[in-house]
Amino acid sequence: xxxxxxxxxxxxxxxxxxxxxxxxxxxxxxxxxxxxxxxxxxxxxxxxxxxxxxxxxxxxxxxxxxxxxxxxxxxxxxxxxxxxxxxxxxxxxxxxxxxxxxxxxxxxxxxxxxxxxxxxxxxxxxxxxxxxxxxxxxxxxxxxxxxxxxxxxxxxxxxxxxxxxxxxxxxxxxxxxxxxxxxxxxxxxxxxxxxxxxxxxxxxxxxxxxxxxxxxxxxxxxxxxx
Numbered sequence: 001x002x003x004x005x006x007x008x009x010x011x012x013x014x015x016x017x018x019x020x021x022x023x024x025x026x027x028x029x030x031x032x033x034x035x036x037x038x039x040x041x042x043x044x045x046x047x048x049x050x051x052x053x054x055x056x057x058x059x060x061x062x063x064x065x066x067x068x069x070x071x072x073x074x075x076x077x078x079x080x081x082x083x084x085x086x087x088x089x090x091x092x093x094x095x096x097x098x099x100x101x102x103x104x105x106x107x108x109x110x111x112x113x114x115x116x117x118x119x120x121x122x123x124x125x126x127x128x129x130x131x132x133x134x135x136x137x138x139x140x141x142x143x144x145x146x147x148x149x150x151x152x153x154x155x156x157x158x159x160x161x162x163x164x165x166x167x168x169x170x171x172x173x174x175x176x177x178x179x180x181x182x183x184x185x186x187x188x189x190x191x192x193x194x195x196x197x198x199x200x201x202x203x204x205x206x207x208x209x210x211x212x213x214x215x216x217x218x219x220x221x222x223x224x225x226x
Contacts, residue, residue, distance in 0.1 A: 061133075073106035083110055087123020093144040099123065121145050125164075126155040132162050135184070141167040148203075150196045153188040160185045167212060168200045177213035180204040 073079045081103040089097045097120020100112040115123075121142070128138050129152070146168060156164060167179040180203055182188065191198045191206070 067107075070105065070107040074108070076106075079106055081106065081108055081110075086127055087115065087120050088127075089120045089124040090117065093117060093121065093142060096120065097124070118145065122149050122151050126151045129155040129159055129162055129164065132159065135161050137163045137165055137181070139165045139167075143169055144173060146172055146201070147197045147199045150189070150192055153192055153198060156182065156186070156188040166200060166203070170201065170204075170209070171215075174215070176211060176215050178204060178209045179212055180207045180209055182207055 082105060083101050083103050085099050086102055086104060087097060087099045094117050096114045096117060098112050099115045099120075100109045102109040102112075121144075125138070125140055125148070128140075132138050156162065161184050163184040164182040165179060166182070167177060169175045170178045180200075182203065188198075191203065193199075
């Protein structure tokens with residue numbers, strides 16, 4: 001009887017040893033120190049990139065939301081287009097822009113043609129005023145243009161909740177960078193001259209010019225250093 005127990009114990013031990021030798025080992029989720037460091041560095045980089053991203057203005061946020069809505073409508077078979085002429089500036093202020101016959105709701109363009117840089121600027125500013133969020137300030141910065149035409153001033157009059165910040169060069173395409181703000185609710189059409197224009201210097205004289213960047217006289221700086 002005792003011998004049978006010994007045989008049973010030996011058989012059990014041999015079975016356990018056999019199982020341990022030939023059964024696959026369990027897979028463990030092991031992360032080496034180098035991998036853990038790489039993961040942490042990736043997360044840190046993502047956080048830094050988020051911090052480096054410039055904060056969007058209210059106008060930019062509204063444009064981003066509008067773009068998302070336009071993309072959604074492009075796949076909507078029930079959407080009906082409402083085409084109108086819309087002007088867009090080129091990335092370079094002095095280059096020709098385009099005027100698109102498009103549906104502003106979905107962004108579909110039926111036809112387009114080039115227009116002069118000046119009229120692209122005026123139309124682009126007017127469009128931004130028209131599309132601006134409620135009570136927003138539209139910011140315009142230019143190194144080329146020195147006035148607004150009737151299109152812009154009418155757009156402001158139709159949006160009495162919107163103010164307009166303008167930064168420009170006070171020497172007609174050169175000079176100091178200065179700025180002024182047309183407050184919301186102004187009778188802007190009455191500011192146009194007999195030819196239908198409102199010069200930036202005239203508007204700055206009415207609403208107050210702020211010096212932003214005085215022009216640097218390089219010759220004076222060289223003399224001072226000598």
